Amino acid sequence: MANASAAGHGLDVLTLLARRGEPMPAATIARELDLPRSSVYHLLTVLASRGFVRHLPDERRYGLGVAAYELGSAYQRQAPLQRVARRAIDQLVDATGHNAHLAVLHGRDVLYVIEQRAPGAPHLVSDVGVRLPASLTATGLAMLAELPAAQVRALYPGRDAYVQRSGRGPTSLVTLKRELQAARSRGYALEDGLVTPGLSSVAVAVLDHNDYPAAAVAVTFPEGTGDLALVVDAVRTAADDISRRIGRR
Numbered sequence: 235m236a237n238a239s240a241a242g243h244g245l246d247v248l249t250l251l252a253r254r255g256e257p258m259p260a261a262t263i264a265r266e267l268d269l270p271r272s273s274v275y276h277l278l279t280v281l282a283s284r285g286f287v288r289h290l291p292d293e294r295r296y297g298l299g300v301a302a303y304e305l306g307s308a309y310q311r312q313a314p315l316q317r318v319a320r321r322a323i324d325q326l327v328d329a330t331g332h333n334a335h336l337a338v339l340h341g342r343d344v345l346y347v348i349e350q351r352a353p354g355a356p357h358l359v360s361d362v363g364v365r366l367p368a369s370l371t372a373t374g375l376a377m378l379a380e381l382p383a384a385q386v387r388a389l390y391p392g393r394d395a396y397v398q399r400s401g402r403g404p405t406s407l408v409t410l411k412r413e414l415q416a417a418r419s420r421g422y423a424l425e426d427g428l429v430t431p432g433l434s435s436v437a438v439a440v441l442d443h444n445d446y447p448a449a450a451v452a453v454t455f456p457e458g459t460g461d462l463a464l465v466v467d468a469v470r471t472a473a474d475d476i477s478r479r480i481g482r483r
Contacts, residue, residue: 243269244277248286248302257290257297315440315449316347318479323350323451326472330465332455333358334472336440337373339447340365342389344374347449358430358454366429367397369404369413372437373450375423379414380439380447386414402428422466423450432457436465438473443481451476 246267251258258266264274278296281287285301319336326334333355336348343365349358368374369390378386387407390396396405404410417423423437437452451473453465 240277243267243273244281247274247277247281248298251287251296251298252302257293257295259295263296314480315476319348319440319449319451319476322472322475322479323348326350326451326453326468327352329468329471330453330455331355332453332465334451334453334469335373336449336451336476337371337377338449339368339374339377342368342395344368344371344377344450346373358433367403369396369410370399370425370428371452372423372425372435373452375413375417375425376437376439376450376452377447378410379417379423380441380445383411386410399428422469427457430454436462436469438466438470440473440476440480441482442477443483445482448480449476 247263250263250266260274260278261271263269263278264271267274278287278289282289282296282299285299287296287302288299289296315336315338323334323336327350330352332352334350334352335346335358337344337346339345344367346362346364346366349362351357366374368378378389381389390407390410393406396410397403398405404413421438425435425437427433429435433454434457435452435454437450439447440449440451442448451469453469455465
């Protein structure tokens with residue numbers, strides 16, 4: 235119960251900072267929330283260590299941190315996306331007869347927010363809520379290919395930022411850039427047997443009104459089966475449809 239109470243008070247602090255819209259002194263936060271000042275300092279220290287609060291020592295105030303912004307941004311991206319993309323993903327499954335999914339970029343991972351299985355299709359590891367390394371997945375490569383080069387460098391500053399599977403996958407910025415350039419040249423990202431042996435995926439990024447990759451649409455199918463051109467066309471149609479629905483011209 236004590237942990238639950240502390241969590242509740244932590245959320246109260248974040249809500250207050252969000253509502254005020256500007257940094258506040260710890261004493262004011264304690265007074266507004268009717269909490270002991272020592273408890274508020276402890277909460278602020280924990281929240282700051284996790285990036286949800288930032289301390290401004292020169293002003294002796296606390297404001298919202300980057301992690302709080304990321305949560306809000308993630309909600310804005312995912313909640314509308316899940317609503318507007320569902321129909322397009324369903325139509326994609328009907329058009330291709332294969333599993334289709336929608337993923338968003340979260341740091342160096344992709345997070346799957348929609349997974350729609352085709353009748354009789356194999357179960358995939360890319361279920362809703364699953365995270366996978368972006369550099370190994372078609373959805374991740376499709377979104378990374380649409381990011382500015384400086385942002386890609388910031389996400390992958392050194393060799394320890396890369397994950398390999400069965401000895402495959404990019405191991406440096408040079409090899410990653412090669413993959414991203416190939417995706418841009420083709421107009422779609424392709425992954426063959428890297429996430430799941432025997433299965434391939436084709437993905438196209440969903441772009442928002444700023445041409446930022448808000449998500450990526452993908453279809454996964456057994457290697458060497460079906461008409462690749464047909465799959466690519468269907469995935470691109472779905473991605474373009476979702477892009478228009480979230481405001482891209």
